[in-house]
Amino acid sequence: MSKKPFISDDFLLNSPTAIALYNEYAKKQPILDFHNHLSPKDIAEDRQFENITQIWIEGDHYKWRAMRANGIDEKYITGDATDLEKFKKWAETVPYTLRNPLYHWTHMELKIYFGIEELLNAENAETIFNTCSALLQTPDFSVKNLLRKMNVxxxxxxxxxxxxxxxxxxxxxxxxxxxxxxxxxxxxxxxxxxxxxxxxxxxxxxxxxxxxxxxxxxxxxxxxxxxxxxxxxxxxxxxxxxxxxxxxxxxxxxxxxxxxxxxxxxxxxxxxxxxxxxxxxxxxxxxxxxxxxxxxxxxxxxxxxxxxxxxxxxxxxxxxxxxxxxxxxxxxxxxxxxxxxxxxxxxxxxxxxxxxxxxxxxxxxxxxxxxxxxxxxxxxxxxxxxxxxxxxxxxxxxxxxxxxxxxxxxxxxxxxxxxxxxxxxxxxxxxxxxxxxxxxxxxxxxxxxxxxxxxxxxxxxxxxxxxxxxxxxxx
The missing domain is CATH 3.20.20.140 (Metal-dependent hydrolases)
Known part of the structure; x- marks a missing residue:
């Protein structure tokens, strides 16, 4: 029997009634996100991100705070380290974010956007970086298509x-x-x-x-x-x-x-x-x-x-x-x-x-x-x-x-x-x-x-x- 993925279809839904309510009424609704700090320039130009660090870690002070708490040097947070190096340091931090919402959000985003069900860690960081970055460079993962994908x-x-x-x-x-x-x-x-x-x-x-x-x-x-x-x-x-x-x-x-x-x-x-x-x-x-x-x-x-x-x-x-x-x-x-x-x-x-x-x-x-x-x-x-x-x-x-x-x-x-x-x-x-x-x-x-x-x-x-x-x- 295969192991159930962490982010399963019934993630956070702890009763049959909750599962039914989510699938029948909530899941299908469009997203009206009336307050965010997204870049209109990136939308207008339909930006294509080169890798997952650029879309996922740049500007994300939630992740930065967690990395600092994990003892990561600032070079790998806001400094001049390469995007791959920064991603590896984030992946190294992820297992330590258990019970922090970042643990849920990280694995939800990997699953929903990239279809990745593995738990991110230092060992698989480079493989996941390469997989996600390759997808992000395809037309289906331009900014406008990411918005379409989420029914925004x-x-x-x-x-x-x-x-x-x-x-x-x-x-x-x-x-x-x-x-x-x-x-x-x-x-x-x-x-x-x-x-x-x-x-x-x-x-x-x-x-x-x-x-x-x-x-x-x-x-x-x-x-x-x-x-x-x-x-x-x-x-x-x-x-x-x-x-x-x-x-x-x-x-x-x-x-x-x-x-x-x-x-x-x-x-x-x-x-x-x-x-x-x-x-x-x-x-x-x-x-x-x-x-x-x-x-x-x-x-x-x-x-x-x-x-x-x-x-x-x-x-x-x-x-x-x-x-x-x-x-x-x-x-x-x-x-x-x-x-x-x-x-x-x-x-x-x-x-x-x-x-x-x-x-x-x-x-x-x-x-x-x-x-x-x-x-x-x-x-x-x-x-x-x-x-x-x-x-x-x-x-x-x-x-x-x-x-x-x-x-x-x-x-x-x-x-x-x-x-x-x-x-x-x-x-x-x-x-x-x-x-x-x-x-x-x-x-x-x-x-x-x-x-x-x-x-x-x-x-x-x-x-x-x-x-x-x-x-x-x-x-």
């Missing part, structure tokens, strides 16, 4: 307001059947404390709009022009990533003076920074509301904690962590201020600190109102919570404090074109949880009722909620 319907990239979106335009002009939409990510307009970097970003903004920015009013006008441009290009979503919420009282004159002070490179007080951020996030949220966009808030990260490595490698190289902000009161004031102004649009909130999950889910529910079902969303398990336990906890918290059946589902939040198997991972976890509760008598044994909820979470809810202009698909 929508890709929502994350884009700076100064981006000219040339690659999005090329994708549209080429009439690629998968919808690729830009997401407006204006964090650099908010982070006034960044001093020189903030001023450099304003210079870029000036060039993108073609006029001088000499005060706060002209700055806001420029932001509005870029917001309008994103809308013209099919953008219907914004994203905001901050350590906490900001809800200081402010006046228009105060904020204008703070902006002028920053432009003169004068030191700002903590209160001035918070007032400015409070004002900018309100202004941006009102722009979103005016166009009926969906806005996302990714809140709770504490970034670039390792000063020495940040100086050596720069930001976003795997030295971020879970913060412990006291967000409840500020979060309440922020959303209440928007709501009082009739300026609160559809909103998805993600938290990074699991100790705040119940608070966040309860808080967003304060601001639900018709006629939009699930207007305020407690978003998918994010970043450090994006693993089996985190996904299960998010489903439990959402169910206890809101309506699971209105949930808009999973996103990859990834920089890798091989990460779409995380949707399958989530779907298996969802079906296993509901299947277990059916068999345990906690949910009715009604496959049509439960199946409809699963289909909605996997695809239909997000399709209706986001109001995107989709290529060839009516919304």
């Amino acid at each position: 319907l929508v890709v929502g990239t994350t884009d700076d307001p100064t981006d000219d979106l040339r690659y999005h335009k090329k994708i549209q002009d080429d009439k690629f059947e998968i919808t690729v939409v830009p997401t407006f990510r204006p964090d650099k307009a908010v982070n006034i404390e960044n001093g020189t970097e903030f001023l450099k970003w304003i210079d870029k903004l000036e060039k993108s709009v073609g006029h001088v920015i000499n005060n706060f009013e002209s700055f806001l006008n420029a932001i509005q022009l870029r917001h309008d441009f994103f809308h013209e290009m099919g953008g219907r979503i914004s994203d905001h990533g901050h350590g906490t919420y900001y809800a200081e009282d402010f006046t228009a004159d105060e904020v204008a003076a703070i902006f002028d002070k920053a432009r003169e490179s004068k030191k700002l007080s903590d209160l001035e920074i918070d007032k400015y951020k409070s004002a900018m996030l309100i202004k941006l949220a009102l722009m979103n509301n005016e166009k009926s966009w969906t806005q996302q808030f990714h809140v709770g990260a504490i970034r670039n904690n390792n000063t020495r490595m940040n100086q050596k490698l720069g930001p976003d190289n795997g030295f971020d962590s879970v913060g412990s902000p006291n967000t409840a009161e500020k979060m309440a004031r922020f959303f209440d201020r928007l709501n009082l102004a009739n300026g609160l649009t559809k909103t998805i909130v993600y938290n990074l600190n699991s100790s705040e999950s119940e608070m966040v889910a309860a808080m967003v529910a304060n601001f639900n109102e018709g006629p939009i079902p699930g207007k305020m969303q407690y978003g998918a398990a994010w970043w450090f919570l994006d693993q089996k336990q985190g996904m299960e906890n998010q489903l439990n918290v959402l169910s206890n404090f809101g309506l699971l059946s209105r949930f808009v589902g999973m996103v990859t939040d990834s920089r890798s074109f091989m990460s779409f198997s995380r949707h399958d991972y989530f779907r298996r976890i969802l079906c296993n949880k509901l299947g277990h509760e059916i068999e345990n008598g906690e949910l009715p044994d009604d496959s049509a009722l439960i199946g409809n909820i699963i289909e909605n979470i996997c695809y239909n809810n997000a399709f209706k909620y986001l109001n995107l202009i989709l290529n060839g698909h009516k919304n």
Whole structure:
């Protein structure tokens, strides 16, 4: 008798009911990945990766953190080692990732994309590297075909307001059947404390709009022009990533003076920074509301904690962590201020600190109102919570404090074109949880009722909620 592969057809599905729910309702649903960090350039140019290291390890700080924890020298992580050498060091690390989600994701991706069922390790690393790399060099494994292979319907990239979106335009002009939409990510307009970097970003903004920015009013006008441009290009979503919420009282004159002070490179007080951020996030949220966009808030990260490595490698190289902000009161004031102004649009909130999950889910529910079902969303398990336990906890918290059946589902939040198997991972976890509760008598044994909820979470809810202009698909 042959040994059952680790990633089998019923992986994570621990009951007959779970298996049936997955196969009949979840598996077939298209993927609507409305938040990720994929490169629109790679999509527009239909990039062909030379080897698996380029598509799998470059830019993947999840893997980098694991390799560092395994004692791998930085040369083989972000350094100048060859792609084969880097892959071998990752393969050497994989057996030590047992019970880390990377172990599941690694073997799911090898199975789903390449048909490889072996467990990756140091001994078979070179063989698997050669096999995968040879496939990646074939037309069937170009970026566009990888998206097609995973039944992806929508890709929502994350884009700076100064981006000219040339690659999005090329994708549209080429009439690629998968919808690729830009997401407006204006964090650099908010982070006034960044001093020189903030001023450099304003210079870029000036060039993108073609006029001088000499005060706060002209700055806001420029932001509005870029917001309008994103809308013209099919953008219907914004994203905001901050350590906490900001809800200081402010006046228009105060904020204008703070902006002028920053432009003169004068030191700002903590209160001035918070007032400015409070004002900018309100202004941006009102722009979103005016166009009926969906806005996302990714809140709770504490970034670039390792000063020495940040100086050596720069930001976003795997030295971020879970913060412990006291967000409840500020979060309440922020959303209440928007709501009082009739300026609160559809909103998805993600938290990074699991100790705040119940608070966040309860808080967003304060601001639900018709006629939009699930207007305020407690978003998918994010970043450090994006693993089996985190996904299960998010489903439990959402169910206890809101309506699971209105949930808009999973996103990859990834920089890798091989990460779409995380949707399958989530779907298996969802079906296993509901299947277990059916068999345990906690949910009715009604496959049509439960199946409809699963289909909605996997695809239909997000399709209706986001109001995107989709290529060839009516919304």
